[in-house]
Amino acid sequence: MQDVAQQAGVSAQTVSNVVNGRTERVSVETIDRVARVIDELGYRLNQSARSLRKGRTGMVGLGVPVLASEYYGELAERLSRLFAERGIRLVTENTRGAMATEMDSLAASQLETYDGFILAIAASESAELDRILPNKPIILLGERAVSARFDHVLMDNVGGGAMATGHLLDRGARAVVALGGAGSGGESLQTLRTRGYADAHRGRGLGVRQELILNTGLDMADGFRAISALVDAGVPFDGVFALTDSSAHGALRALTDRGIRVPEDVQVVGFDNVRASSYTSPRLTTIEPSNDEMADEIVDIMLMRLQTGGPTQEPRRSMLPTRLIVRETTR
Template sequence: MTAQPAARTSPAVTAGVTRTGARRVNGRRGGAVTMHDVAARAGVSIKTVSNVVNGYPYIRESTRTKVEEAIAELGYHVNVSARNLRRGRTGLIGLAVPELSLPYFAELADSVIRAAEERGVTVLIEQTGAVRERELEVLTGQRRMFTDGLIYSPLALGPDDVDALGVDYPMVLLGERIFGGPADHVTMSNVEAARAATAHLLSLGRRRIAVVGAHAGESVGSAALRVQGYRAALEDAGVPFDPALVGEAGLWHRATGAETMARLLDDGVEIDAVFGLNDALALGALHTLHARRVDVPGAIAVIGFDDVEETAYSSPTLSTVHPGREQIAATAVDLLLARIDAPEVDRPYQQVVADFSIVARESTLGQGAAPQVLPR
């Protein structure tokens, strides 16, 4: 990636306030702060400032930060009406997700971008790292100046943070961490989908079904809801719940899935199936089972959750829950644009639960089995 060249002839910027309150920039007094002033303060070209303001994605993060800081220091305001007089909009929406290194969020971002493009808008993506401070910062950061609204997927926030969601711009929430917040909410069928995934394993005669990815003490969140669905399926089948079969994992990565699977095996827990609470965990569990020369699915069947692309190409291919990712993305974009297009309309906030399906593959059906979308 090539850095944008610095403005060669721009003198250093000194911004202050005169005795009469007028702003002084570069020794001149009065008048609105311009993009040229921002470029000089940040030590970049005017083109770079324009790229940042217009949401151009291929800019170094350090450069983007310098420009955004200069904008804040000088009090530069983007003239949205000048950029888009007819609609009074930037044509940009934000998407904040925990980690693009996690396949689910990468594929969700792709689905949101596609849905937005079909509707004539552009998406700016931010990663929060699932860190509470960063998730709160996203709600009030400089980039909100440049977007018409935000699709927001927090993981670290809890019910006590609900007041932070009372923002003055359109926002749609994704996920399970916040309930009753002042925003439209699109989510998965976590409980029912996990129940169906576990029921699939039970239908194959499996009774010692381990969970990989539980979160200790969690009552609100995807892990807790999926464990709830798992337990409901066991109860439906009259199979006693055994806490020894519940493997905890902090981060939902392949590595933690592999480690949790190894720990369950090392503890000598009798297991004939595994439910990974997401596909990364399940793929990590598959890795450990392969390394231990455990026959999948002969000895232990495995199912995941998310239906990321990799599951169709693992060995064996991974059975999983398809959570309605495309529906989630399209619905979120539509709800957000409805708020953006008609801010004066007072409509109740909506909660939309996406459809799901069970995609059975080799890890539960057997080597060479063709994938099947199971009836619900």
């Protein structure tokens, strides 16, 4: 900082004011000159010293179960941009959807690594989460309501599943596949969205055919393999509710390879509204789970907790709505 001050012909305090955004009494010309010298000298803040002084690292962690997932990749990108606008770095970890790794990430976040941590829950349950004694903010993201001790941002998976399936049924489909569905196994993305699938049938006086609930994985290859196998086995169906957009993309490829027209012969609805779904052929009808609003909510809660000094207030629980994005894969 002294080097920058000397080169720019100002005091070290002026450089400090410019670097830290305290520029009310600094002229525009001085700010420009200091910024130019900073670029020329390659000056960087000493983050370790700054962290010691402020009691913060300026970093927030995000744990996701799959780094290669389109959905989690786009979520991380949104959060990274929003935090960066507020001078905070987001560090993303891969928990691989394992309970032990999720717990390790939460435990490490309570040491000196992060100012706060965001965990997309895949495996952890309330009993494990309740063992964490937080001294820093923790926000849970997940499909189901778990420990009430933490801030939690949830997605309306049941409502979204019912909306997707209902759209197919209302467009004339009567044999709808739940691609990636699961009828049992506790609360998870798969069971909750499948519950919505079943609710849509019951709400229209229709029965659910268990052979059309395909308990597969949720990525593109899983969707391709499952729909290919169903067609090859000669099982009739005229609709697909894919529990993720990724599996829907695989289903579209499988149907195209077998000469089945979408939406004329089979209609398809996904869930997540990832960017690629606007560019498939045909473009994918899908459920939008408030992606932008979710990122805004997470950042708002984290900033509130950081400003108040940690998890000292009543935990906040937010259930964000879903909406149907109608494109070209339904009639």
